[in-house]
Amino acid sequence: MRNVSVYYGGIRALDHLTLHINAGELVALIGSNGAGKSTTLKTISGVLRAKQGLVEYRGEDISHAATDHIVAVGVSHCPEGRHIFGGLTVRENLRLGAVARRDEQTLQRDLDWVLEMFPRLQERLNQLGGTLSGGEQQMLAIARALMSQPQLLLLDEPSLGLAPLIVERIFQVIRELKARGLTILLVEQTVHQALDVADRAYVLESGRIALEGTPDALKHNPQVEEKYLGQG
Amino acid sequence: MKINHSRLWSWLVAILILAVVLALLQASGQAFWQGIVINVGIFIILTVSLNLSNGFTGVFSLGQIGFMALGAYGSAILTLPLREKAEYLPRLPAWLAGVHFDFFVGPFPLGFMLATLIAALLVALVALLVGLVLMRLSGHFVAVATLGFLVIVRVILFNADDFTRGSRTFSNVTPYTDLWWVWVWAVLAIYVVWRIKFSSFGRTMFAQREDRAAAQAIGIATMPPRLLAFVVSAFFTAVAGSLYAHFITSFSPTVFYFDLTFRVVTMLVLGGMGSVSGSVIGVLLVMALAEILRRIEDVNQLYGLSGVVLAVIFILIIVFRREGLLGSREIPFDRLWQKGGANQSAVISEQ
Amino acid sequence: MPLVYYALQQVINALSIGSLYALMAVGLAMVFGILRLINFAHGDMMMIAAYIAAFALGAKLPLPVAVVIMLGGTVAVGMLTERVAYRPLRGAPDVALLLSSFGVGQVLQNGTLLVTRLMQKPILIAFPAPEVLSGAVALGPLTVSRLNIVSLSAGVVLLVGLTLFVTRTTLGLSMRASAEDLVAARLVGIKINRVVTSAFQIAAALAAVAGLLFAVQAGQINPYMGFTPVLKAFIAAVIGGFGSIAGAVLGGFVLGALEVLLTALPGLGDLLPPGPVADFFKTFLPSSLTSYRDAFVFVALILMLLLRPNGILGKDERET
Ligand SMILES: Nc1ncnc2c1ncn2[C@@H]1O[C@H](COP(=O)(O)OP(=O)(O)O)[C@@H](O)[C@H]1O
Numbered sequence: 001m002r003n004v005s006v007y008y009g010g011i012r013a014l015d016h017l018t019l020h021i022n023a024g025e026l027v028a029l030i031g032s033n034g035a036g037k038s039t040t041l042k043t044i045s046g047v048l049r050a051k052q053g054l055v056e057y058r059g060e061d062i063s064h065a066a067t068d069h070i071v072a073v074g075v076s077h078c079p080e081g082r083h084i085f086g087g088l089t090v091r092e093n094l095r096l097g098a099v100a101r102r103d104e105q106t107l108q109r110d111l112d113w114v115l116e117m118f119p120r121l122q123e124r125l126n127q128l129g130g131t132l133s134g135g136e137q138q139m140l141a142i143a144r145a146l147m148s149q150p151q152l153l154l155l156d157e158p159s160l161g162l163a164p165l166i167v168e169r170i171f172q173v174i175r176e177l178k179a180r181g182l183t184i185l186l187v188e189q190t191v192h193q194a195l196d197v198a199d200r201a202y203v204l205e206s207g208r209i210a211l212e213g214t215p216d217a218l219k220h221n222p223q224v225e226e227k228y229l230g231q232g
Numbered sequence: 233m234k235i236n237h238s239r240l241w242s243w244l245v246a247i248l249i250l251a252v253v254l255a256l257l258q259a260s261g262q263a264f265w266q267g268i269v270i271n272v273g274i275f276i277i278l279t280v281s282l283n284l285s286n287g288f289t290g291v292f293s294l295g296q297i298g299f300m301a302l303g304a305y306g307s308a309i310l311t312l313p314l315r316e317k318a319e320y321l322p323r324l325p326a327w328l329a330g331v332h333f334d335f336f337v338g339p340f341p342l343g344f345m346l347a348t349l350i351a352a353l354l355v356a357l358v359a360l361l362v363g364l365v366l367m368r369l370s371g372h373f374v375a376v377a378t379l380g381f382l383v384i385v386r387v388i389l390f391n392a393d394d395f396t397r398g399s400r401t402f403s404n405v406t407p408y409t410d411l412w413w414v415w416v417w418a419v420l421a422i423y424v425v426w427r428i429k430f431s432s433f434g435r436t437m438f439a440q441r442e443d444r445a446a447a448q449a450i451g452i453a454t455m456p457p458r459l460l461a462f463v464v465s466a467f468f469t470a471v472a473g474s475l476y477a478h479f480i481t482s483f484s485p486t487v488f489y490f491d492l493t494f495r496v497v498t499m500l501v502l503g504g505m506g507s508v509s510g511s512v513i514g515v516l517l518v519m520a521l522a523e524i525l526r527r528i529e530d531v532n533q534l535y536g537l538s539g540v541v542l543a544v545i546f547i548l549i550i551v552f553r554r555e556g557l558l559g560s561r562e563i564p565f566d567r568l569w570q571k572g573g574a575n576q577s578a579v580i581s582e583q
Numbered sequence: 584m585p586l587v588y589y590a591l592q593q594v595i596n597a598l599s600i601g602s603l604y605a606l607m608a609v610g611l612a613m614v615f616g617i618l619r620l621i622n623f624a625h626g627d628m629m630m631i632a633a634y635i636a637a638f639a640l641g642a643k644l645p646l647p648v649a650v651v652i653m654l655g656g657t658v659a660v661g662m663l664t665e666r667v668a669y670r671p672l673r674g675a676p677d678v679a680l681l682l683s684s685f686g687v688g689q690v691l692q693n694g695t696l697l698v699t700r701l702m703q704k705p706i707l708i709a710f711p712a713p714e715v716l717s718g719a720v721a722l723g724p725l726t727v728s729r730l731n732i733v734s735l736s737a738g739v740v741l742l743v744g745l746t747l748f749v750t751r752t753t754l755g756l757s758m759r760a761s762a763e764d765l766v767a768a769r770l771v772g773i774k775i776n777r778v779v780t781s782a783f784q785i786a787a788a789l790a791a792v793a794g795l796l797f798a799v800q801a802g803q804i805n806p807y808m809g810f811t812p813v814l815k816a817f818i819a820a821v822i823g824g825f826g827s828i829a830g831a832v833l834g835g836f837v838l839g840a841l842e843v844l845l846t847a848l849p850g851l852g853d854l855l856p857p858g859p860v861a862d863f864f865k866t867f868l869p870s871s872l873t874s875y876r877d878a879f880v881f882v883a884l885i886l887m888l889l890l891r892p893n894g895i896l897g898k899d900e901r902e903t
C-alpha cells in the first residue's frame with residue numbers, strides 16, 4: 001500500500017499512508033481511536049476507495065478492484081464490530097464466508113477445519129447468529145473470514161468488548177493461524193498482546209504512520225510507552 | 233430578520249414590474265396567454281408550498297395535493313350559488329345549503345376571498361392534526377404514510393356524494409379567479425416562504441434536514457419546525473386549490489391525484505429542493521416544456537409522449553444533478569437593486 | 584344462503600386476494616431489504632406484464648407461451664429499470680431512490696400509453712381471459728371461481744418456491760445476507776450487483792404473475808392499473824415489517840383478510856335474518872361503508888407505521 005489517501009466526504013482519514021506486509025508476516029497496526037486503522041483495512045478490502053495512491057497485492061493493483069474480486073484473490077477482512085448475519089444460522093454464515101471462492105470441493109474440508117478450531121460453533125451450527133454470545137459471534141466472524149481461504153487476513157479489533165478469557169482464546173487462534181503460514185494484519189487496542197504476537201508493527205496517528213518497527217523496539221520506545229502502554 | 237430598506241424596495245420594484253406585466257396582459261385580451269399565466273401562478277403556489285414542507289425539512293410528503301383537493305371542494309361549496317346548490321347538491325346539510333359567499337365590496341368579490349380563507353384555514357387545521365401524527369415518522373415512511381393520506385382524501389371525495397357529487401363532475405363554480413387573484417396569492421406565498429427560509433425556524437428546518445439525529449443531539453426540537461412547514465404549506469396549497477376551482481369551474485376527484493403530485497414534485501426537484509427562486513424557475517421550465525410537448529402530442533395523437541419525456545428528464549436530474557438547478561441557493565433578486573448589488577455574483581448561498 | 588357457506592366463500596376470497604398481495608409485497612420487500620428503495624414502479628411491472636399478456640393472448644398464442652413471453656418481457660423491463668434508474672444512485676439518500684422510482688413509474692405508464700397509441704389500440708383494453716382462468720367450479724356446496732383457485736395455488740407454489748430459494752441456495756442466502764448487512768455481505772465477497780439484479784428479476788416475475796391474475800379479474804387493463812395494487816402491496820409489506828420476506832407474505836394475507844372483512848361485514852345486515860343482530864349491522868355497519876374500504880385500509884397503514892413500525896412480526900422499535 002503506497003501513498004494512499006482516503007477521504008470521507010471532505011475529511012481526510014488517511015494521509016499519504018504507506019505500509020507493506022510480507023508474506024507470512026503478522027503485522028500489528030496500533031493507534032488511538034480515530035487514527036484511521038479501520039479505514040486502512042477497509043481501503044485494502046475495497047469497501048472504501050483510495051482517492052490517490054496504490055493498493056497492491058502480490059503485484060496486482062487492487063486499488064479499484066471490486067470487493068468480491070479482492071476476496072477471491074485471497075484477502076479476507078474480518079470487520080470491527082463483527083458484522084455477522086444475525087438472522088442466518090451459523091452454518092449459513094460460514095457457507096457465505098466461502099461464497100467468493102472458486103473451488104467448491106475443499107469447502108467441507110475447510111468447514112471441518114474452522115469448526116475444529118472453534119468447537120463452540122460446532123455445537124451451534126443450526127442456531128441463528130444473532131443468538132450467540134459476543135465471544136461466539138467474534139469467533140464466528142473470524143471463522144467466516146477464514147472460509148474464503150485467505151492468504152491475507154485483516155483482523156479489526158477482534159478482542160473488542162470481550163472477557164479476558166475469551167480474548168486469550170482469540171489470541172491463541174491468531175497464533176495458530178500464524179503458525180499455519182497465514183499472513184495477518186491485526187488492528188488492536190490491547191497493544192501489549194498485539195505486540196506479543198506480532199513480527200512487526202506500525203503506529204498510526206491521524207492517518208499517517210508515526211512509527212514502525214519490531215515489537216521490542218516499539219515497546220521500549222518512550223512515546224509508545226507513554227501513549228499506548230501507560231495504563232496497560 | 234430586520235427589514236432592510238433596500239431589500240424592501242427590491243420587493244416593491246419586483247412587484248411593480250410584475251403588476252405592469254399583468255396589467256398589460258389583462259389589457260391585451262389574449263385569453264390563451266392569460267390562462268397560461270394563471271396556471272403558472274397556481275403552480276408556483278403549489279411548488280413553493282411543497283418546497284416549504286418537503287424541500288426545507290427533507291420530510292417528503294406526497295399528500296399535499298390532498299390538501300389542494302380539500303381547498304378546492306371546500307371553497308367551491310361555499311361560493312356555489314344557491315340555485316345550483318339546490319340542484320346539484322340537494323342533500324347538503326341545511327347549515328351549508330343556505331350559505332352563499334357572494335358578497336361584493338364594490339367590484340371586489342369579498343365572498344370569494346372569505347371562502348378561500350375559510351377553506352384554507354380549515355385545511356390548515358386538518359394538516360395540523362395529520363401532521364401531529366405523521367411528522368413523527370422518518371425517512372421514506374413519511375412518503376408512504378402521506379401518500380396514504382392522499383388516497384384517503386380521494387376515497388372520501390368519491391364517496392361523500394352529498395358534498396362533492398362523488399365521481400360526477402362538480403361544476404358551475406363561479407369563475408372568480410383571474411390574473412390578479414392568482415398572482416397576489418403567488419407573491420404572498422413566495423414572500424412568506426422566503427421569510428420562513430431566512431428565519432430561525434427556517435434554519436432549524438435546514439439543520440434537521442441535513443441530519444436529524446445530529447440536530448436532536450444538539451437540542452434542536454425537530455417537531456415544531458416540521459409541523460410549521462407542513463401546516464403553512466397545506467394552507468397555501470389549499471389556497472391554490474380554491475384558485476384552481478374558481479378558474480376551471482368544473483372538476484372531479486381524479487384531478488387531484490398522483491399525476492398532479494408528480495408534476496409538482498418534478499417542478500420542485502428541477503428547481504432545487506430548498507430554493508424558492510428555484511421553484512419558480514422549475515415551474516416556468518416544466519410548464520413551457522409541457523406546453524410545447526402537448527402541442528406535438530395533440531397534433532400527432534401521440535398521447536403519453538409528454539409524460540415520457542418529462543419523466544425521463546426527471547430521472548436524469550435525480551441521477552446526474554440531484555440538487556436540481558439551484559440546490560438550496562437563491563437568486564438574490566431582493567438585492568439586485570442594492571448598492572453594489574449588480575457587482576455581486578448572481579447566485580448566493582443561503583447562509 | 585346459509586351463513587356458513589357465505590363465510591367460507593369469504594375465506595376463499597380472502598386467501599385468493601391475499602396471495603396476490605403477498606406476491607406483490609414480497610417483491611417490494613426483497614428490493615427494499617437490499618437497497619432501501621421503496622419501489623414505486625413495482626405496480627407498473629404488473630401493468631407491463633398484463634399488457635404483454637394481453638397482446639400475446641390477443642395474437643392467439645397458447646397460454647403457456649404467452650406466460651413465458653410475459654415473464655421474460657417483464658423481467659427484462661425490471662432489470663432495465665434497475666440498471667438505468669437505481670444503480671447509478673447506489674449510496675444516494677433514500678429519497679432520491681424513491682423519487683427515481685416515481686419517474687420510472689411515469690415512464691412506464693406513459694410509455695405504455697404511447698405504445699398502445701402507436702399500435703392504434705384503445706387506452707382501455709379488454710383482457711382476453713384464457714379458458715382455464717374463467718368460469719367457476721363446484722366444490723361441494725360452494726361455487727369457486729377458477730381464478731380464485733389458480734390465484735391461491737399460484738401464490739402458494741411461488742411463495743414456497745421462493746422460501747426454498749432463499750433458505751437453500753447460495754444466491755438466496757446471499758440475498759438475505761445483503762438485506763441484513765450490506766457491508767458485511769460485500770466483505771465476505773458477495774457480488775452485490777448480482778444479488779440486486781436477481782432481486783429485481785424475482786420481484787418482476789412475481790409481479791408479472793400477479794398482474795396476469797389481476798387483469799383476468801378486472802377484465803380490462805389500462806396504463807394506470809398498477810397504482811392501487813402497489814399501494815396495497817406497500818401496506819402488506821408494512822404490516823409485515825418492511826424488508827422481511829416472511830413478513831410480506833403474512834402481510835399480504837392479513838391485508839386480504841382485512842379487505843374481505845371490510846367488504847363482507849357491512850353487507851352482513853342484509854344477509855342475516857331480520858332481527859336485532861341484523862339491525863345492529865344495518866345501523867352501525869351499513870353496506871354503504873364498503874366503498875370506504877380503501878380509506879380504512881390506509882388508516883390501518885398509518886396506525887401500523889406509528890404503533891408497530893417494524894411490523895406485526897418485528898421487534899419493538901427501541902430494541903433495534
Ligand atoms: N463513515 C464515516 N464518515 C465520516 N468520517 C468517518 C467515517 N468513518 C470514520 N471516519 C473518520 O475517519 C477517521 C478514522 O476512522 P477509523 O479508521 O474508524 O479509526 P480507527 O479504526 O483507528 O479508530 C476518524 O476521524 C473518523 O471520525
Ligand SMILES: [Mg+2]
Nearest residue numbers: 037038039080
Ligand atoms: Mg476502528
